[in-house]
Amino acid sequence: MPNFELNEEYQALSDMVRDFADNVVAPVSAQHDAEHSFPYEIVSHMGELGLFGLPFPEEFGGMGGDYFALALALEQLGRVDQSVAITLEAGVSLGAMPVHRFGTQAQKEAWLPQLTSGAALAGFGLTEPDAGSDAGRTSTRAKLQDGEWVIDGSKQFITNSGTDITKFVTVTAVTGSTERADGTVKKEISTIIVPNGTPGFTVEKPYGKVGWNASDTHPLTFTNARVPEENLLGERGRGYANFLSILDEGRIAIAALATGAAQGCVDEAVRYAKERHAFGHNIGHYQGISFKIARMQSRAHLARLAYYDAASRMLAGKSFKTEAAIAKMVASEAAMDNARDATQVFGGYGFINEFTVARHYRDSKILEIGEGTTEVQLMLIARDLGL
Amino acid sequence: MENSALNIVVLVKYVPDAQFDRHLIGDAHTIDRSESILSELDEYALEAALALTDARGGAKAGNVVTALTLGPASAAVAVKKSLQIGATQGLHVNDDALAGSDAWATSLALAAAIKTLGPVDLVITGMASTDGETSIIPAQLAARLGLPQVTFASALEVDGGTVTARRDGDDYSEEIQASLPALVSVTDQANDPRYPNFKGIIAAKKKKMTTMSLADLGLSASDVGLAGSLTTVSAAAERPARTAGTIITDSGDAGIQLVDFLAAQKLI
Numbered sequence: 001m002p003n004f005e006l007n008e009e010y011q012a013l014s015d016m017v018r019d020f021a022d023n024v025v026a027p028v029s030a031q032h033d034a035e036h037s038f039p040y041e042i043v044s045h046m047g048e049l050g051l052f053g054l055p056f057p058e059e060f061g062g063m064g065g066d067y068f069a070l071a072l073a074l075e076q077l078g079r080v081d082q083s084v085a086i087t088l089e090a091g092v093s094l095g096a097m098p099v100h101r102f103g104t105q106a107q108k109e110a111w112l113p114q115l116t117s118g119a120a121l122a123g124f125g126l127t128e129p130d131a132g133s134d135a136g137r138t139s140t141r142a143k144l145q146d147g148e149w150v151i152d153g154s155k156q157f158i159t160n161s162g163t164d165i166t167k168f169v170t171v172t173a174v175t176g177s178t179e180r181a182d183g184t185v186k187k188e189i190s191t192i193i194v195p196n197g198t199p200g201f202t203v204e205k206p207y208g209k210v211g212w213n214a215s216d217t218h219p220l221t222f223t224n225a226r227v228p229e230e231n232l233l234g235e236r237g238r239g240y241a242n243f244l245s246i247l248d249e250g251r252i253a254i255a256a257l258a259t260g261a262a263q264g265c266v267d268e269a270v271r272y273a274k275e276r277h278a279f280g281h282n283i284g285h286y287q288g289i290s291f292k293i294a295r296m297q298s299r300a301h302l303a304r305l306a307y308y309d310a311a312s313r314m315l316a317g318k319s320f321k322t323e324a325a326i327a328k329m330v331a332s333e334a335a336m337d338n339a340r341d342a343t344q345v346f347g348g349y350g351f352i353n354e355f356t357v358a359r360h361y362r363d364s365k366i367l368e369i370g371e372g373t374t375e376v377q378l379m380l381i382a383r384d385l386g387l
Numbered sequence: 388m389e390n391s392a393l394n395i396v397v398l399v400k401y402v403p404d405a406q407f408d409r410h411l412i413g414d415a416h417t418i419d420r421s422e423s424i425l426s427e428l429d430e431y432a433l434e435a436a437l438a439l440t441d442a443r444g445g446a447k448a449g450n451v452v453t454a455l456t457l458g459p460a461s462a463a464v465a466v467k468k469s470l471q472i473g474a475t476q477g478l479h480v481n482d483d484a485l486a487g488s489d490a491w492a493t494s495l496a497l498a499a500a501i502k503t504l505g506p507v508d509l510v511i512t513g514m515a516s517t518d519g520e521t522s523i524i525p526a527q528l529a530a531r532l533g534l535p536q537v538t539f540a541s542a543l544e545v546d547g548g549t550v551t552a553r554r555d556g557d558d559y560s561e562e563i564q565a566s567l568p569a570l571v572s573v574t575d576q577a578n579d580p581r582y583p584n585f586k587g588i589i590a591a592k593k594k595k596m597t598t599m600s601l602a603d604l605g606l607s608a609s610d611v612g613l614a615g616s617l618t619t620v621s622a623a624a625e626r627p628a629r630t631a632g633t634i635i636t637d638s639g640d641a642g643i644q645l646v647d648f649l650a651a652q653k654l655i
Contacts (some may be wrong), residue, residue: 050584
């Protein structure tokens with residue numbers, strides 16, 4: 001039988017991050033959310049704890065852990081602050097992981113130590129104004145001229161792309177095309193490292209988002225931006241395949257984050273249901289509330305099982321694409337549903353921004369959209385069924 | 388000997404988590420330890436030790452920080468957590484006969500355990516346990532080991548063979564020096580304890596963890612437990628539940644009512 005009990009090391013890591021989340025992150029969450037400020041001090045502290053290095057080998061400053069360790073950390077952070085959790089998630093799986101997975105030894109040595117220590121961040125520019133999950137519609141172009149890539153185009157919704165400590169963004173770009181036998185054109189998509197500060201690379205003003213206010217997100221534009229030829233990350237023409245494998249893993253991470261959010265809503269609702277009195281009892285005494293919270297707990301539990309399963313398949317080297325899609329969809333819906341129920345339990349307070357459940361209510365919606373929408377997950381699951 | 392390696396013992400205790408309600412069990416003389424953790428006050432002692440040894444090159448340079456606990460099998464959790472945070476090795480004194488030991492009997496067993504570690508430069512403890520809160524173990528232990536003691540230090544430094552500690556009073560601070568070996572207890576103002584990182588959590592598994600019985604320490608059952616204790620708990624009761632407060636409705640004399648209430652409580 002499968003066994004989802006955490007071993008001593010995973011449990012100790014989870015406990016440590018939980019302690020950190022409750023005592024260091026939570027006290028400043030409402031303020032960063034209200035001020036839309038990036039939590040530099042939290043990022044620096046997470047770096048000291050080794051969280052940015054969790055799934056990387058020690059030779060590049062990593063902690064020698066694995067992707068499941070990262071997922072556990074994301075769950076505990078997601079309980080109290082989704083902005084902080086997504087900053088870590090994107091920093092590791094979109095910033096550092098592509099370099100670790102596809103980079104040359106020189107690229108790894110140049111970039112990884114500062115990323116795995118949390119001293120620097122990097123973004124991954126895939127989404128465009130007119131191209132999301134259908135990445136074949138990518139229109140950003142990179143031409144090789146005199147030993148340099150000349151990049152033109154724009155990217156949309158890029159996390160960690162414009163902080164004071166962001167060093168580069170890895171962008172997908174069309175680097176050529178081939179004609180298929182049927183006469184249609186197949187775009188050659190590659191990934192290229194573009195350091196922040198490169199002339200022609202502009203980090204545009206941050207968005208006014210519904211939630212994830214303390215997370216750094218910008219549109220990016222590239223106008224005749226030139227980087228050395230050796231900034232190509234991975235094989236030319238493999239950009240599409242490379243980012244797909246990164247996204248599969250990322251879905252497990254988002255599922256873990258969403259599970260944390262769902263659990264955070266349960267924890268807050270349980271606490272409040274015991275505190276708040278109405279008509280002679282605490283409101284948790286009434287089944288209208290207790291059953292609602294019982295259902296919330298069930299959603300969080302199922303979401304956790306789903307991401308544990310996808311992660312264990314991934315670590316065992318088995319295929320996990322469908323399981324990751326299921327986990328991502330189930331967990332993000334659990335977060336959204338629990339956030340809606342938790343705000344209902346809190347009544348008027350649930351509608352006040354500084355309350356954790358109100359923040360989860362605003363923050364959780366993006367979980368059903370980012371890293372592949374729910375509809376994209378359904379598409380993947382259906383495709384696995386031969387439909 | 389300015390920067391020579393240090394051999395430090397840190398006392399760590401496994402105590403009920405102070406964040407939750409605590410309960411008495413059995414004959415009501417014992418606290419329920421089922422939801423227990425490494426005492427938060429002992430984390431300051433461990434941090435003080437690690438800061439000193441880090442500055443001297445850590446374990447690689449021959450520095451040793453031994454996390455020592457005394458308690459039932461479950462108390463090993465406090466030592467394991469200390470190893471994850473950064474202690475070099477662990478020592479756990481575990482013997483059924485220790486149950487019921489007061490501070491006097493406990494300090495006897497702790498002193499015997501420290502003596503098994505050979506020459507020690509410093510013994511560092513927290514300012515109190517968060518359960519018993521006697522704060523007397525450091526003084527008793529220093530006396531039993533024949534060490535100079537500096538208690539309630541809010542800062543400490545070691546320079547050569549001398550430890551310098553600052554003690555903060557309500558309206559004064561004093562600096563106290565003692566020659567090594569010495570015993571120092573530190574307050575919760577002494578430092579900012581670190582969290583374990585994942586590398587530390589993995590590394591802890593390979594660190595040396597020793598468990599000793601009374602016989603290993605050359606003690607007998609009658610030296611400790613209730614027989615070896617000078618004090619016994621004759622009665623203990625849980626604090627009564629909080630009752631609802633007084634609500635003053637302002638109908639013009641709320642200020643007077645408030646002052647009367649505070650005066651009745653002898654608060655003004």
